[in-house]
Structures are given as structure tokens and as C-alpha cells.
Amino acid sequence: MTRTVVIGGGFAGLATAGLLAQDGHRVTLLEQQDILGGRSGRWSAEGFSFDTGPSWYLMPEVIDRWFRLMGSSAAAELDLRTLSPGYRTFFEEHLDEPPTDVVSGHAEELFEQLDPGSSRALRMYLDSGAEVYELAKKYFLYTDFAHPRELMTPQVLKNLPRLGTLLTRSMKGYIDQRFTDPRERQILGYPAVFLGASPSSAPAMYHLMSHLDLTDGVQYPVGGFSALVDAMAELVRAAGVEIVTGATVTGIDVERAPRSVRSQVAAARSRRRSAGSVRGVRYRATSSASNAPRTAADGAETTVPADLVVGATDLHHIQTRLLPERYRAPESRWKRRDPGPSGVLVCLGVRGKLPQLAHHNLLFTADWDDNFARIGTGRELAEETSIYVSMTSATDPATAPEGDENLFILVPAPAVPEWGRGGISTPERHEPGSEQVERVADAAVAQLARWAKIPDLESRVVVRRTYGPGDFVAQFNAWRGSLLGPGHTLGQSAMLRPGVTDPGIRGLFYAGSSVRPGIGVPMCLISSQVVWDAIREDSGVS
Known part of the structure; x- marks a missing residue:
């Protein structure tokens, strides 16, 4: 059997490990943390539980597709609830009015209320998004663009001028041309944030995101995204994957190719100075996890032999830290890339109910240009x-003690690791985070209290945990503390995003938010299938 090591136990790592194990690979998955999920973290205290990562369940057919490849289905593994409203919005210049609820399937009615006559433009906008989404699923998402001729289909050629425009024009320009009401522009433009970009830097192609939430709707898996991680992990283990938690990877061993082969590869693939093949992965045990089936022994360093390695973690960390010196990418290459935003996260356990909030809540300031700048x-x-702001207790009462609420606040912030790390405050523990992180968190809590008219919010908080850019570096080796991964900017989307195959090292592949197709849980699951296809093709398996 092919010996395969997957680095990273997030969505991409779990998904890739499971698919390869089903193909007969002997797979070992190494995860640095004591729990699986990667950026989809979890935290609990005093009866409150929180997802500290992804929280919007979109593109459900993509998630279901992976489960079906593993012999199950999303319906069989998860208890999915459709949210209504999909989310609640608060606009700075309209705080004297009730908040605006966005209900999937009723967006045209909402837009007609906000700006009479705009519903027709929205229908055309959403129809375009649906068409582009179908094109993307069929031709662009599940590919590494290794065979460009496969894209030369009549349907793609027919839409080529339109797709070219959508890839080279900003989402902001595309929206502003069609809508004048600032509230409508923000409802349509906010998905850019979840793509690690801004409306002015994301390609107009991503207007398809509005089709996903305004037409298809927003769902929630009971138990949160932790339930999704656990369901995937169970199937992956059943497929035979050996999962090692508490294992910090220290290096990828690469054997140099013979000179004749090396020169041939160098001539065709000039990105690396030397050609080689993976031979193994080294890791050091960092902790013990009682809830894992197996953890690395503390303090020991181990080498796992490998014929294939899938790096399902931060690409910058792999290419500048884990590879041997001769194979590393220079930092100068990364300086030209955009890491996307970081963030300050705040988990609050709150006594009493908060009827002012829905499951998902968005607070929009009036001056977006300054905000994003x-x-x-x-x-x-x-x-x-x-x-x-997420309040999962609105849908899932088990995430908070009876009669109470849990709040998760995300404040998009600059990718500046120097802002530091967050802290914890519970009845038994008080460890404040860095001054900068706590100042941003305090301001966010105060803003939510003012905007949502919850004057006693701070006094009702019984547990609090914050995370800052430094936490994303420490926990996920995230480049510059990136919250989601390199942003989907005009120069980092589709074929312009790094591929899943390393062009200079045989047997080395990449999965996850750093590579194609990009950021988000569905995209990470798609990347696992792109890697799976690439490995099968490389092995001659149809």
C-alpha cells in the first residue's frame, strides 16, 4: 500500500485522508492540536460551548458530495436546520429603525422595501450568480487547471467574455453599477469578507455568493461545526486512517532525484532549484489528548516514512519552514501575496435571553471604504x-445553559501578528490577553450593546475568551496571522491561486484554503477531491 502522510487535521486534511484511505493508501494524519478541526475550533466553559471558526453552512451539496464519496450522506450524519431569518442586519445610519432581517427566498421583497424598483435588478443579479455558480461547479471548482483543453467546451467558450469580465472586475464595481441604496450594497458585498477580501478587491465572479445565501438559504448543523468535524473524523477513522494528535510537524524529508532526472525536471519546471521526491515526515509530540484514540508520546520526535505527503495546512509554513532548505520558496515571493485579513474573536457566555439578536447578525458601519482600508x-x-455576531443558542439551546445565550463575535482586523494573543476569563480563571486584542474586544462588545440596544450586556457576561492574530500563528501556523487564508483578490483567485501539486517535488501535494479553489469549508472539501484526482492520475488510477 502507498504510505501517505497528511499534515493537518482540519476539513481539508480529514477529507483528503478519508478519500485516499478508501483508495487503499495507508494514511497517517498528523495534527498539531489536541483536537481535530483546524481553524474550526471549539471552546466550552460553565455550560457554554462555542464554535471558534466557520459558522455559515453554505453550499450544502458540496459537503454532501464528500459524505457520499465516503459511503454516507450529510442527512445521515448531521441534523441540519434551515435558518429563518438567514441573518439579521444592523446599519449604522439606521439604528433608530428596527434591524433588517434577511429571509432566504424573500430577498426581492426586502430590496423592494429598501429601494422601490430595485427588485428587478436583484432578480437579474441572483440569476447571474446562479448561472455562474453552476458553471463554476461544473468546470472550475473541481479542477487544478492541469489540462486547459478540458475547459474548451462550447458552454465555457460561449461564456468566456462574460467570465473574463467577472474575473477582472471588482465585486464593488459590479454591485455599485446595479444598486444605489447603501444597505443593499452592503448586503450584497459582505460575502467578500468571508472570502478574505473586500468588495473592492474580490472579483465580481463572487457575486455568486449572494445566490447561495439569498436563494439557497443558510443552514446550521446542530452541535455546530464541531459536529461536522466529529462526523467526518468518525468516517475517516472507519476508513482506516491513523490519526495522531498533539503532533507538531518539524520537517518533510525529500530525497534529491538523480542528476539526469533532476535536469529534465528543472528544464520543465524552473520554480525549484532542485528536483526530488518525498520520503517521510518528521514530527515532535507536544502534548497529550485524552479524547483522541492515539496521541504522540510527549517529547519524542518520530519520522513517518511516506511515498506521498499532502500538506493540508498553511502553504507558507510548508514552503518556507517544513521543506529542506534547497526546496524552500523565498520569502520575497510571498511578499507579493495578500494574506487576507486577520481578526479578533470574542466568545461570551451571557446570562438571560437576548431577543434582540438572531442566530447570525451583521453590524455594518456607514464608511466601508475606511473600514476596509x-x-x-x-x-x-x-x-x-x-x-x-453568532448566537447559536437561538437555534441550538444545548450550546448554553437553559435560559442563557452564547455569543461569538468576529471583528475583521489587519493581518498583524504583533497585535498579540487573546485571553480567558471564567469564575475560576482570569488570564487577560494582549492589551491590543482586549481593547478591540471591549470596543466590539460595547458597540454590540449600543447597536442592538442591550445596555446591560457587559454586566451579564459570565465567561469570556478572546483570540487575536497571534493565536492564529501559534495554533495554525497561519501566515501573518491570517484568519481564513490568502484572500480571494483579483490576483489570487481561480487559476491564479496556487495549485495542489508541487511542481518540483514528486509526491508532494497541497490541500486547504491556501490553494485552489480557496477559502471556506466547502472549498476545502473540494480541494481534497482535486488532490485525490491528481494523485489518482499521477498513479495511473482512473
Whole structure:
């Protein structure tokens, strides 16, 4: 059997490991943390539980497709609930009015209320998004663009001028041309944030995201995204994958190819100075996890022989730290890339109910240009900034003690690791985070209290945990503390994003948010299938 090591136990790592194990690979998955899930973290205290990563369940057919490849289905593994409203919005210039609820399937009615006559433009916008989404699923998402001729189909050629425009024009320009009401522009433009970009830097192609939430709807898996991680992990283990948690990878061993082969590869693939093949992965045990089936022994360093390695973790970390010196990518190459935003996360356990909030809540400041400019240039955030608030207890009472609520606040922030790490405050433990992180968190809590008219919010908080850019570096080796992965900017989308195959090292593949197709849980699951296809093709398996 092919000996395969997967680095990283997030969605991409779990998904890839499971698919390869079903193909007969002997797979070992190495995860640095004591729990699986990667950026999809979890935390609990005093009866409150929180997802500390992804929280929007979109593109359900993509998630179901992976489960079906593993012999099951999303319906069999998860208890999915459709949210209504999909989310609640608060607009800075309309705080004297009730918040605006966005209900999937009723967006045209909403837009007609916000700006009479705009529903027709929205219908055309959503129809276009649906068409582009279908094209993307069929031709662009499940490919590494290794065979460009396969894209030369009549349907793609027919839409080529349109697709070219959507890939080279910004989402902001595309929206602003069609809508004048600032609230409508923000409802349609906010998905860019979940793509690690801004409306002015994301390609117009991603207007398809509005089709996903305004037409298809937003779902929630009971138990949160932790339930999705656990369901995947169970299937992956059943497929025969050996999972080792508490294992920090220290290096990927690469054997240099013979000179004749090396020169041939160098001539065809000039990105690396030397050609080689993977031979193994080294890791060091960092902790013990009682809830894992097997953990590395503390302090020991182990080498796992490998014929194939899938790096399902931060690409910058792999290419600049884990590879041998001669195979590493220079930092200068990464300076030209955009890491996407970081963030400050705040988990709050709150006594009593909060009827002012829905499951998903978006708070939009009026001056978006300034908001995004501060994030992009690394400047201090304004006291009031656009934030996202999740209250899963509105749908899933088990995530908070009876009669109470759990809040998760995401404040998009500059990718500046120097802002530091967060802290914890519970009845038994008080460890404040860095001054910068706590200041941003305090401002976000105060803003939510003002905007949602919850004047006693702070006094009702019984547990609190914060995370900052430094946490994403420490926990996930995230480049510059990136919250989601390299942003989907005009120069980092589709075929312009790094591929899943390393062009200079045989047997080395990549999966996850750093590579094609990109950021988000569905995209990470798709990347696992792109890797799976690439490995099968490389092995001559049809």
C-alpha cells in the first residue's frame, strides 16, 4: 500500500485522508492540536460551548458530495436546520429603525422595501450568480487547471467574455453599477469578507455568493461545526486512517532525484532549484489528548516514512519552514501575496435571553471604504467597525445553559501578528490577553450593546475568551496571522491561486484554503477531491 502522510487535521486534511484511505493508501494524519478541526475550533466553559471558526453552512451539496464519496450522506450524519431569518442586519445610519432581517427566498421583497424598483435588478443579479455558480461547479471548482483543453467546451467558450469580465472586475464595481441604496450594497458585498477580501478587491465572479445565501438559504448543523468535524473524523477513522494528535510537524524529508532526472525536471519546471521526491515526515509530540484514540508520546520526535505527503495546512509554513532548505520558496515571493485579513474573536457566555439578536447578525458601519482600508493597510480600527455576531443558542439551546445565550463575535482586523494573543476569563480563571486584542474586544462588545440596544450586556457576561492574530500563528501556523487564508483578490483567485501539486517535488501535494479553489469549508472539501484526482492520475488510477 502507498504510505501517505497528511499534515493537518482540519476539513481539508480529514477529507483528503478519508478519500485516499478508501483508495487503499495507508494514511497517517498528523495534527498539531489536541483536537481535530483546524481553524474550526471549539471552546466550552460553565455550560457554554462555542464554535471558534466557520459558522455559515453554505453550499450544502458540496459537503454532501464528500459524505457520499465516503459511503454516507450529510442527512445521515448531521441534523441540519434551515435558518429563518438567514441573518439579521444592523446599519449604522439606521439604528433608530428596527434591524433588517434577511429571509432566504424573500430577498426581492426586502430590496423592494429598501429601494422601490430595485427588485428587478436583484432578480437579474441572483440569476447571474446562479448561472455562474453552476458553471463554476461544473468546470472550475473541481479542477487544478492541469489540462486547459478540458475547459474548451462550447458552454465555457460561449461564456468566456462574460467570465473574463467577472474575473477582472471588482465585486464593488459590479454591485455599485446595479444598486444605489447603501444597505443593499452592503448586503450584497459582505460575502467578500468571508472570502478574505473586500468588495473592492474580490472579483465580481463572487457575486455568486449572494445566490447561495439569498436563494439557497443558510443552514446550521446542530452541535455546530464541531459536529461536522466529529462526523467526518468518525468516517475517516472507519476508513482506516491513523490519526495522531498533539503532533507538531518539524520537517518533510525529500530525497534529491538523480542528476539526469533532476535536469529534465528543472528544464520543465524552473520554480525549484532542485528536483526530488518525498520520503517521510518528521514530527515532535507536544502534548497529550485524552479524547483522541492515539496521541504522540510527549517529547519524542518520530519520522513517518511516506511515498506521498499532502500538506493540508498553511502553504507558507510548508514552503518556507517544513521543506529542506534547497526546496524552500523565498520569502520575497510571498511578499507579493495578500494574506487576507486577520481578526479578533470574542466568545461570551451571557446570562438571560437576548431577543434582540438572531442566530447570525451583521453590524455594518456607514464608511466601508475606511473600514476596509484600515484592515488592508494594518492601521488601528475605528472605535465602531463592521462586525459579525453568532448566537447559536437561538437555534441550538444545548450550546448554553437553559435560559442563557452564547455569543461569538468576529471583528475583521489587519493581518498583524504583533497585535498579540487573546485571553480567558471564567469564575475560576482570569488570564487577560494582549492589551491590543482586549481593547478591540471591549470596543466590539460595547458597540454590540449600543447597536442592538442591550445596555446591560457587559454586566451579564459570565465567561469570556478572546483570540487575536497571534493565536492564529501559534495554533495554525497561519501566515501573518491570517484568519481564513490568502484572500480571494483579483490576483489570487481561480487559476491564479496556487495549485495542489508541487511542481518540483514528486509526491508532494497541497490541500486547504491556501490553494485552489480557496477559502471556506466547502472549498476545502473540494480541494481534497482535486488532490485525490491528481494523485489518482499521477498513479495511473482512473
